[in-house]
Amino acid sequence: MILILLGAPGAGKGTQAERLVTAYGLVQLSTGEMLRSEVKSQSELGQKAKEIMESGELVPDDLIIKMISVRISQESDAEGIILDGFPRTTEQAKALDIMLKEKDLRINHVIQLEVNEEEIVERLSGRFSCTDCGMGYHEKFAAPVNKGICDKCKSTNFTRRSDDSPKTLRNRLSAYKEQTALILPYYSTKGCLKSIDGMAEMDIVFDEIKKMIDGD
Ligand code: AMP
Secondary structure: OEEEEEOOOOOOHHHHHHHHHHHHOOEEEEHHHHHHHHHHOOOHHHHHHHHHHHHOOOOOHHHHHHHHHHHHHHOOOOOOEEEEOOOOOHHHHHHHHHHHHHOOOOEEEEEEEEOOHHHHHHHHHOEEEEOOOOOEEEOOOEOOOOOOOOOOOOOOOEEOOHHHOHHHHHHHHHHHHHHHOOHHHHHHHHOOEEEEEOOOOHHHHHHHHHHHHHOO
16 A cells, blocks of 8 residues: 655655555655765765755755665565655655556555645654654643653653754745645546644544544
């Protein structure tokens, strides 16, 4: 099964993808995560992507398409794949179609999580994570039980994503509106696009996604 999660930054794609991995044994491929690990390892791709990511713009299509196509090939035996943060441009959506056709795969669901801009700013400006175990938190909605101590690993080290700063966030939202939102008609014409209210409680959003998958 191939499932694409679409939505603006902060719409909840990563959170829902993680739950789907646990519930259905699917593999999550997040291009944002892949790029962050390339930046960390200072690979050639990471060095090219670093500044672009810090500015909130999109990394060029050719680099993204090459990176994801390697990963999709590696996961060809998986139960299913969740694409989180890819495709983000029409060019990427078209390249994905070609990649999947070559592997005799097809897109089963494209799920758009709809969240308004005010909520996105509130969600992203408050989020942080444990530096040691990666557990995600939010100042307002999901703070650690004991302030300053990670619930999971008891670490006292926390990190914020540098691209969650107000200025970069504005650029990330513009990139979404000006480039990524354009792929919605591409998928709705194909008849595989479904929209879910991403403003609802996380559990409700998850139940809606499950209904779509289980209805197959
Ligand atoms: P994300 O974690 O999905 O919010 O991605 C973080 C950043 O990585 C984005 O703001 C882009 O700079 C870059 N990025 C991630 N996925 C893509 C993609 N599919 N196309 C272009 N740039 C991407």
